Amino acid sequence: MPSPFDQLLPHYDAVVIGAGLGGMTAANNLAKFGRKVLLLEHHYQLGGLATFFKRPGGHIFDISLHGFPHGMIKSTRRYWSKDISDRIHQLKDVRFINPDFEVRTTFDREDFTRILIEQFKLPAATVEAFFAHLRAMNYYDHDQRTTRELFEEFFPGRSDVQRLLLEPIAYANGSTLEDPAITFGIVFSNFMSKGVFIFQGGTDLMINLMTAEMKANGVDIRRNVLVEKVLVERDAQGTPRVQGVRLRGTRLGEEATVSCGVVVSNANIKDTVLKITGPEAFTPAFVAEAQAVRVNTSSCQVYMGVREGDSIPMMGDLVFTSSAQPFSSRELVDFHTTSRTYSVYYPDTRPQTKVPHHAIVTSINQRWEDWANLSEADYQANKQRVIEESFQGLERFIPDIRRKVDFVEAATPRTVQRYVRHVGGTSFGTKFEGLKVSMRLPEQVGGLYHAGSVGIIMSGWLGTINYGVIVSAKADAYLRDPHAGPLGDAKASEGL
Numbered sequence: 001m002p003s004p005f006d007q008l009l010p011h012y013d014a015v016v017i018g019a020g021l022g023g024m025t026a027a028n029n030l031a032k033f034g035r036k037v038l039l040l041e042h043h044y045q046l047g048g049l050a051t052f053f054k055r056p057g058g059h060i061f062d063i064s065l066h067g068f069p070h071g072m073i074k075s076t077r078r079y080w081s082k083d084i085s086d087r088i089h090q091l092k093d094v095r096f097i098n099p100d101f102e103v104r105t106t107f108d109r110e111d112f113t114r115i116l117i118e119q120f121k122l123p124a125a126t127v128e129a130f131f132a133h134l135r136a137m138n139y140y141d142h143d144q145r146t147t148r149e150l151f152e153e154f155f156p157g158r159s160d161v162q163r164l165l166l167e168p169i170a171y172a173n174g175s176t177l178e179d180p181a182i183t184f185g186i187v188f189s190n191f192m193s194k195g196v197f198i199f200q201g202g203t204d205l206m207i208n209l210m211t212a213e214m215k216a217n218g219v220d221i222r223r224n225v226l227v228e229k230v231l232v233e234r235d236a237q238g239t240p241r242v243q244g245v246r247l248r249g250t251r252l253g254e255e256a257t258v259s260c261g262v263v264v265s266n267a268n269i270k271d272t273v274l275k276i277t278g279p280e281a282f283t284p285a286f287v288a289e290a291q292a293v294r295v296n297t298s299s300c301q302v303y304m305g306v307r308e309g310d311s312i313p314m315m316g317d318l319v320f321t322s323s324a325q326p327f328s329s330r331e332l333v334d335f336h337t338t339s340r341t342y343s344v345y346y347p348d349t350r351p352q353t354k355v356p357h358h359a360i361v362t363s364i365n366q367r368w369e370d371w372a373n374l375s376e377a378d379y380q381a382n383k384q385r386v387i388e389e390s391f392q393g394l395e396r397f398i399p400d401i402r403r404k405v406d407f408v409e410a411a412t413p414r415t416v417q418r419y420v421r422h423v424g425g426t427s428f429g430t431k432f433e434g435l436k437v438s439m440r441l442p443e444q445v446g447g448l449y450h451a452g453s454v455g456i457i458m459s460g461w462l463g464t465i466n467y468g469v470i471v472s473a474k475a476d477a478y479l480r481d482p483h484a485g486p487l488g489d490a491k492a493s494e495g496l
């Protein structure tokens with residue numbers, strides 16, 4: 001078996017740690033700028049959380065292909081390829097079923113306006129003012145208001161309206177009523193612009209196309225390689241600067257050191273600062289700031305494969321269900337939550353496959369703390385419980401679902417942690433404060449950058465791709481002139 005260390009160059013312009021969407025986009029962009037790029041991924045598969053897995057019986061499951069905003073079309077066309085961009089298509093049937101309401105929607109501004117006015121009996125002027133307010137929200141306003149306060153201003157006492165607005169975004173980026181309103185506002189507005197989209201062909205095809213694109217642009221891609229350490233040295237002026245990385249093979253344990261001009265880390269920002277680079281490279285105040293960053297919640301998922309030759313009726317593309325009343329951010333992540341989303345994959349998800357297949361993926365937001373320390377027996381029992389609850393919820397739509405399904409498996413926060421190594425198995429990066437730490441990294445260590453889920457805003461497929469673009473431009477500028485001052489917050493965040 002060839003080693004991933006074969007023919008490694010001693011020096012690269014840029015080393016990218018991690019092949020999630022943020023890391024791959026940064027690597028691809030830097031290569032397009034003409035830089036010699038090494039992309040390192042500890043897993044055998046690229047994509048990070050934007051990934052898939054196959055199981056016997058022709059089953060293939062997508063982990064995070066549930067929905068992203070229309071902006072992905074522009075971002076993938078500009079920074080990846082027309083081929084990728086052309087395969088993005090809209091999900092038209094988004095459903096909400098809970099004790100407060102039942103709604104079927106295309107999840108765009110026009111349809112939501114109609115629903116809020118006709119079904120929720122809100123004055124048209126209030127709905128209009130709310131949307132206008134969201135569109136005007138700006139990261140640089142430094143508005144301290146929470147999402148709860150925002151909702152109370154426009155829809156006082158209407159927990160049903162709050163549920164309709166926040167529940168889908170909580171699944172998309174883990175945001176809660178207590179997070180800064182901007183984290184809800186930006187992501188919700190992105191979706192409202194045109195609705196919810198997915199990549200037709202499945203995550204496997206998208207990652208294959210991205211991999212081919214990176215290779216064509218000259219990115220040196222190595223899998224099964226863990227970056228253990230970012231090497232930092234002080235220059236003659238005493239400024240810490242990136243020198244290289246220390247690597248270890250995850251299969252054979254080989255070791256190597258590679259020198260480089262810049263490092264872009266796609267690992268979690270806390271891991272990047274506190275473990276992979278190490279506190280000694282930063283000022284104590286910055287380390288304290290990084291330590292204080294809260295990570296977002298994690299997820300459980302249940303993957304169900306429908307037996308080949310069998311099918312399921314149309315029940316919607318994305319179905320948000322819950323028995324909780326009233327809606328609360330706390331219930332949504334409770335160990336025994338009744339809130340779950342069903343993503344239904346009909347055969348047109350992968351039109352290229354010869355044998356049509358149906359699959360259903362249930363997603364549940366969960367806390368790491370509830371799963372981390374379970375005994376093996378309790379862990380297995382709770383996985384089974386989550387599977388059973390998922391079946392029970394589905395029986396409402398497909399009474400004979402158990403008979404149709406011939407493969408079922410569950411993932412938990414522990415699975416997420418094992419797969420991508422993120423602290424706390426976080427599905428959506430960090431809370432808002434992580435964005436500032438991520439953006440200020442190069443002010444601490446010359447040539448050190450972070451591109452990946454942070455601050456709720458720079459999370460999800462679109463957020464991380466866009467962040468990868470922004471960061472690659474900064475890294476390229478540093479390679480041109482390492483002694484120019486690091487780009488400030490405003491410059492760095494153009495396009496947020």
Ligand SMILES: Cc1cc2nc3c(=O)[nH]c(=O)nc-3n(C[C@H](O)[C@H](O)[C@H](O)COP(=O)(O)OP(=O)(O)OC[C@H]3O[C@@H](n4cnc5c(N)ncnc54)[C@H](O)[C@@H]3O)c2cc1C
Pocket residue numbers: 017018019020021022023040041042043046047048049050063064065066067068172225226227228266267268276299301363416419420421422426427428429451452453459460461462464
């Ligand atoms: C269950 C679930 C459902 C989701 N659904 C959606 C959705 O419908 N729509 C949406 O837009 N988003 C969704 N998301 C979020 C989205 O998948 C992520 O925000 C996004 O994919 C994260 O990209 P990233 O660039 O931050 O990197 P990640 O995907 O987190 O990847 C980081 C990579 O770095 C690698 N790595 C870490 N440390 C090292 C190291 N030391 N050495 C080498 N490699 C390392 C990891 O293995 C990983 O491949 C979902 C997430 C989850 C978990």
